[in-house]
Every structure is written in structure tokens, then in C-alpha cells.
Amino acid sequence: MSNYLAIATITAVLQRTLQASIQLDVDSARVTTVKPSNLGSGTPETGVNLFLYHVTPNHISSKNHGYAYRESNGQPSKRSQRGLDLYYLLSFYGNEVELEPQRLLGSVVRTLQDYSIINQQMIQDTLADSSFSFLADSDLANQVELIKIEPLDLSLEDLSKVWSVLFQTPYNLSVAYQTSVVLIDGAEPAQKALPVREYRATLVPFMAQPMVEKVVSQAGVYQPILADSSLMIRGQRLKGDVTHVRIGDVVVTPEQVSEKQIVLPLSLVSANELRAGVQRLQVVHQVMTGIPPAPKGRVESNAVAVVVRPTIIQVKVSKIQGSADELRSAEVSIKVNLKIGKGQRVVLLLNERSTNDPVGYMFEQGKRRQEYTNLIKFVISGVKAGEYLARVQVDGAESVLSVDTNPDSRTFNQYISPKIVLRNSRLG
Template sequence: MSNYLAIATVTATLQRTLQATIQVDVDGARVTTVRPDSVGSGTPETGVNLYLYNVAHNPAWGNADLRTRNTERDFLKRPLVALDLHYLISCYGNENELEPQRLMGSVVRTFHARSILTREVIEDTVADSTYSYLADSNLADQMETVKLIPLSLSMDELSNLWSVFLQTPHSLSVAYEARVVLIESDDIPQRALPVRERRFFAAPNQPQIEQVVPQSGRLQPILADSTLIIQGQRLQSNLTLLSIGGVKITPQQVSTNQIVLPLSSLPQGSLRAGVQSLQVIHPRSTPTRMGRNARVPSQEMRGIESNVAAFVVRPTIQETSLSNLDETADDLRTAQVTVDIDLPIAKTQRVVLLLNERSIERPAAYLFDAAPRTADTNSLTFSIYDVKPGEYLVRVQVDGAESLLNVDTNSNSPTFEQYIGPTVVIP
């Protein structure tokens, strides 16, 4: 996190970044950080003025410091405030030579190309003798990077900003937001001793899932044909059901502490790639009386449910194909790549294609999103563009779950222990 110098450090970093570029684009231009008033403002005759006109709380980090004290009012963690900084960048100069417009182009180009304040840029600013008063700033250590986002102000907002707030004639301007600055207090929190033993607390007879691992090994990927080992407590009952992604199934191998489930036993088409939820259910049935002697058939009650565990199923590419190949003027290619997956992909899932050239000399790499889908499908189409010819290893990511590459296990092969597929050739 950052200390109280974070806001000033962001301003100084932006000033230093702009100064390095505008003085090259327009001779004699300089960057100031003063209020753009009409009298005695110190704004440059030729240059850019960077003015912080608003500081707002960042809503995404609004709950980041909840529960900072215990019942004795001692700090459990350092209080944290998250801020977004709003800057007005105004350009000044000879209107006849279009200096304000040239400076505006330089500003927009610079902030678009350097929209993230990297650790190195911040450290260089703090180390600059011009900003000796920022020597104790630790903004460079902030875990969240500061990003520049252009703000689209309407004509009414710009008019109010200049005429009401600043009360000065309008100058060619653009607004940016620096998001997010995290300022932490210097209070010393207290930390309890670590827990020696982890115990799960559950209601009587409630099943408890502790971990879900593939039978092939704890660190091995889970595929569509994997067998899951579900470990926990009180897993067995007169009737034990497993709920996976909303589908209920009766496992064949159940004990008190372990359930074995081949994923191939799930109904066809019910398993999806990506994160899956799993729950153990012990249903119960009870008769319902109507009148003194009448009965109706027993109704299945919801029963006792375990905690919800999660596991990730990785897709497997079965086939790749290329179509609609075209060549651009730069000897690059556009085409459509179709990838067939072993699991159905829901239309709402995000799918990404990853291409890595099979080359040892400056191999190229690309990433493309799948085309929109109107229904669940096992066949995905990707429109690729500006790709150089070559042979590429193909992977897909479905909600972050990445397909595996094939490895050459033939010790006599020249590609032994190298990735060899699946591939697509772009001629």
C-alpha cells in the first residue's frame, strides 16, 4: 500500500512523463501543476498545465478496510482508503501556430501509450532530485497499479468546470482519471497467533467435503474422462447423491471418508469445461398424513447437504481446421480457425484461442476471442488476423480452464519432450 505521499507522487509522475515528450514535440514547452486561473496562475505561455481538480472514493475498493478494529478498539489491520484522481490537462500556446492543438495531440498520444504507471516510472520520479519532497513515497510498492482512463466530459460539464469552478476563460483541455490510489494509515495492527490445527465445524450428520482431487494425482489436471476422489467426513448415508453443476448422480463407490466418481458416468452433455461445483446430498423421505388413516406416497425431502466444493475441468482439443484464408499487404494472414472440443461449451462462457508458433527463432504468439454463439456447442470458431505464416500450437481457454498440449514421449524422436500438438498450419 501507499503512504500519504501517493497523490502527490501520481501528479509528479504524470508531470515528468509529459515533460519528457512535449518538449520534443513543441520547443520550449513545459508542464506545470497549478490552478489554471487567469491572473497569477503561473500557467506556461507555451505548454501544458496538469491540474488535480477532484478526488473521489473508488467504489470497487469501498469495502476493502471493513472490520479494521476488534471489540477492544485495537487495530486488526491498517485502515485503507481507495481514491480515484481526476485531472484536467489544459494546453497553452500560440493559436496561430496551433501550438495548443499540437500539445493536445502529444498529451493524448503519451497517455494512451503509457496508460499504466509502472513501478520503474514511479521509482524514477521519486529518485529525481526535482521531487526531493517525495523521497519517502512508497507508491511504487502498491499492489494495485495506477491506470490512466480518459474521461468524456459533456459540454455542460466542461462549461461548469471552467466558468463556475475555475472562473477563468476556457482553454483547450482534456480530462483523465488516475485509478486507483490506495493510501494506508501508519497505525500498527495486532495479529493473533496462527491456527495450529484446521477443523471443520458442521451440523450433526452433515457431510463435509475437504478436498476434490483426480485419481491420477493431486497436481494432475482434471479432464472429461478423469476419476474424482472426493475426501471428507460423514460422506456415506443410506442414500448418497452427488450434485455436479445442477445434475444429481448416485456414485457407486462410497465410504465414510471417500467417494470415487468417474466423470464419464455423468449424463452425456451435462459436464462443462471450466469451474464446476460439487455437493454431497443425503436425501430423506417422510410420509405425509391426510386425515386419520389416509396416507399419500412418501415425498423426497431436500435432506442434508454438504458444503460446496469446486474443481476445474480442462477441455481437450479433438480437431482443428483452417478456412477463409486470405493474405494482407504485409504478408500476414487472416483466416478462421475452427476447434472441436470434447466438452460442450455454453454460449455464456468466455473462450479464448492461444496460438504459439513452433519455431526457435523469435516465435510469434497470438490470442483471439471466440465468435459469439447462440447455443451450446462443441465446435468453436475464431477469426484470426495479422498472423504470420507458420505452424502453431493450439490451446483454448474456457473461463480460464486451459486445454493441454501433447508432449512427444518418444526418446528417439528429435522433438523428444517437446510440445508437438495440437497444431494448425497457416500457409
């Protein structure tokens, strides 16, 4: 679910993500969100302009039909929901002699390839940024469906038409991207009942829909959710005759249930069934009373997104090439504690453990998986010799690094593992 601020939140996330990248690649570059025709009134001398120029309905989204609930008169109704695709034009400005527009284009393409999925953490970080305080009430982070960013294959003629028709200004170096799918909830039921002709007092049992407002780790609001975490599910009307929780495709029965809170240890879900990444969570009531006219049946809450982060349990390296000052290539096998689906995007992150100009690398698994697995193989290349901290991202859900808690250690309070070491003859 997401409210009317969803569209603006997507734009803010893109602006913040791109700003963090381009300012490192081109000095003084900044990302703006003004109409391209407004040259000199907000468009940077050096930078990228991000402009939402088109919006279309997403007819494929299964959420377009809304979710069921009951009004105060006991009649079923639906809350409307609309899926949208957003189209952005990114234009590049700067010193043509020093090829700044082209350098910025390369920086943006690389960044949007690395962050091709807008995950919950990116949204939460943006909403916590004081620059976007006007989006504080956005609940886009609760959307279960993935938000993907993909480049559009527009010809020069198509781009020129966009500039000439929409902005009536000369063409600048530009690319277009599509963001899909963004879901917006309606504030009112989709259907309105006919006027009441006669009033009669009748006592009708009410099958109240449970409402999930927030899901966090019991260890703390800002603590990551791992396979051994306990979830704190907060909301309204959470306790039913029989209360279950559905997470992903698994239904479990929590032991601690009250009207406003459920504690659910993820250990109740087997490691073979719990998935890494973004999972849909719902509270499900099994109604046992069956007092007419309220029949026995099942009542489900709204769905919220839960990001379950994997843990690396083994790292192996083979097929190493390179020696002395040469850049290294190798095959890295990462084993995690949770199964990863065939269609999930998995990325390996390497960060050099060095105080002297450390470097970082990202490698996406290129080979398509044929089954659910917790063993992922990456081919890495162009990596300089050194010691690296290793993380994996599964649809944006990032594994956690271990911190040295020994106060007598020279690496106290620093990240220490998991790691790989790239030397002259071996990587381990």
C-alpha cells in the same frame, strides 16, 4: 465460499497479472498498490498504480442469503454471506516524452480484456507466489461464481472528482475497473437463538451436513481435470444413507464413498451433460431413516468450484487469405469433447513453434452462440506465417497440449499438438 482474505486476493491477482504484462511492454515498469497521493513513497517512476478506492454490496448475487446448516441443538440456522463489487483506479506514470503512461495504458487495457475473468488457476498461481505468502490461507479459489473484470465508463469530470476528493492531488492519466462478484462468508451464524430457560436431556438424531474441503484429480493434486478424470472429493461426513454428487446440473451416484473421501469418475456423466469450464460441485445425502424428530429428506454440502478442462479433438481451417510475407487471416473451426454453453466466453490461443522470437495470439469468439455446442468458429487475422500450437479457453478453463513422449524424437518432452500450420497457400 471465500474467507476474509478474498478482497486482498483479488488485488494480488490483478497486480501479478498486470506485472507479467507491462514488464514486457515497458522496460523497468512495475505495478504498485499504494494510495495515489503517496507520490515518492512507493509509487513507481515508471509503472501502474492499482488502488482499491470503493466497495459496494452486490444485491443481485443469489448467495447473499447464505446456505443452510444445523447447530448442535438441531435448530436450523444460516451462515451469512455477502457479495461485493470492488472498484479499482489504475494510474499510469512514466516519461511523458516517450509516451510511457500511454503505452502502459494500452498494455493494461489489452491485458484486462484478455483476462476479463479471474479464474481458479490465476488465483492458485498467485497464492503459490512467495511474494503473497501473507495470503496463504485464502480460499477464494473455491468460489463457484465467476469473478469478472469490466471497465467503468467514467467521464473526465468523474475521474477528476475521485482524485480531488479522495487523494487531494493533481489528476494523472487513469482508468477505472469494476470487479464483480466477490463473496465473503461470515464466521458466525446470521441468527442467534434466545437464551435457554430450562435444560432437559433429550436424545435427538443429528442430520450432519457433509463438508467438502477439496476436490482434485485422482491422478494428482496438480493434474488437470478432464472429461475422463476421476475426482477425489475430500472432506468430513461425506457418507450418508444414500450419497449423491451434484456437478453442474447433473446428479450422479459414486461407487467409492467413505466418511472422508469420495472417488467420482467423470465418465459417470455423459459427454452431452458434462460442461467445460467452472462447475459447482456438492455432495448430497438422501436421509432414509426418518427417526422422529429427524424427518426423511435431503442434506446438501457446501458448494465448491471444479474446473473441467476441454480437449480439442479436431481443428479445421478455411477462407485463408495472404501469401509470401503477408500476414494471414482465416476461419478456424475447433471441435472439443464437451458442450459449451451459450453465455460462456471462449478464446483461441495460438503460440508459434519457433526458437527465434516466437509470437502468440489470442482471438475471442465474437459471434454469439444460439445453443449448446462443441464446435466453435473463430475468425483470425494479422497472423504471421508459421506453425502454431492451438488451445482454447472456456471461461478460463484451458485445453491441454500433448507432449512428445518418444525419447528418440527430436521434439522429445516438447508440446507437439494440437497445431495449425500457416503457410503460403494453406493452413492445416
